[in-house]
Amino acid sequence: MLWKIAIGVVAVLLLAAVIGVLYVGPRNVIGILTFGQQAREGSLQVGDAAPEITVVSLDGVTEKPLTDWMGSRPLVLVFGSFT
Amino acid sequence: MDEIRAKFVDRAEFLTVYIKEAHPEDEWQMTVNEDQGVCYTQPQTLDARVMIANDFIQRFDYSMTLVVDPMENPAEEAYAAWPERLYVIGVDGRVAYKGRKGPFGFDPDELEGWLEAHVPTDAEDTSATGAEAEQI
Numbered sequence: 131m132l133w134k135i136a137i138g139v140v141a142v143l144l145l146a147a148v149i150g151v152l153y154v155g156p157r158n159v160i161g162i163l164t165f166g167q168q169a170r171e172g173s174l175q176v177g178d179a180a181p182e183i184t185v186v187s188l189d190g191v192t193e194k195p196l197t198d199w200m201g202s203r204p205l206v207l208v209f210g211s212f213t
Numbered sequence: 214m215d216e217i218r219a220k221f222v223d224r225a226e227f228l229t230v231y232i233k234e235a236h237p238e239d240e241w242q243m244t245v246n247e248d249q250g251v252c253y254t255q256p257q258t259l260d261a262r263v264m265i266a267n268d269f270i271q272r273f274d275y276s277m278t279l280v281v282d283p284m285e286n287p288a289e290e291a292y293a294a295w296p297e298r299l300y301v302i303g304v305d306g307r308v309a310y311k312g313r314k315g316p317f318g319f320d321p322d323e324l325e326g327w328l329e330a331h332v333p334t335d336a337e338d339t340s341a342t343g344a345e346a347e348q349i
Binding site: 155157158160161164165168169170171172173174175176177178179180181183184185186187188189190194196197199200201202203204205206207208209210211212213 | 332
């Protein structure tokens with residue numbers, strides 16, 4: 131009797147897993163498992179000195195430190211990409 | 214973000230840092246990007262990243278100043294910015310606001326609320342929060 135219950139529980143869990151994968155999308159499940167860890171909390175905290183980073187202008191050549199935009203007014207930084 | 218920038222453009226600097234792709238077609242392609250024709254492989258050169266950044270600007274007529282993270286991804290690394298994130302750096306050069314990690318924590322509304330509380334408009338600048346804004 132007990133083994134029948136165990137099989138039933140496993141079957142329900144497997145079915146739930148399959149439904150979950152189909153709902154999220156197999157490609158997204160693979161993506162989350164493969165690349166999801168790239169999204170991280172990071173160690174930078176409010177109150178920490180802003181990291182001094184050199185970025186590149188849209189000409190692909192000119193380098194500028196982020197500090198060029200800092201100091202006179204609060205700086206809103208928006209990080210992202212097209213995709 | 215355009216609305217927020219328009220609201221606070223007289224009180225704060227706004228800068229977009231273009232980082233490595235979140236969903237390139239050779240890594241984690243998204244159906245929504247396929248539907249919209251946003252299909253790029255992860256750039257292997259700075260020129261390629263700059264080209265996609267320029268495509269992004271053209272596609273959305275993006276008016277905010279935009280700079281590009283070098284291929285070693287120093288900005289993304291330092292700010293834990295992938296796939297997208299918001300920060301405010303105070304005039305003292307310190308992190309004043311740290312948004313939660315994207316995509317689900319990317320919250321312009323939260324940023325707007327923070328700016329309203331800490332970077333008042335000119336009309337509000339004589340209020341008590343004005344003094345606070347000077348310290349940001």
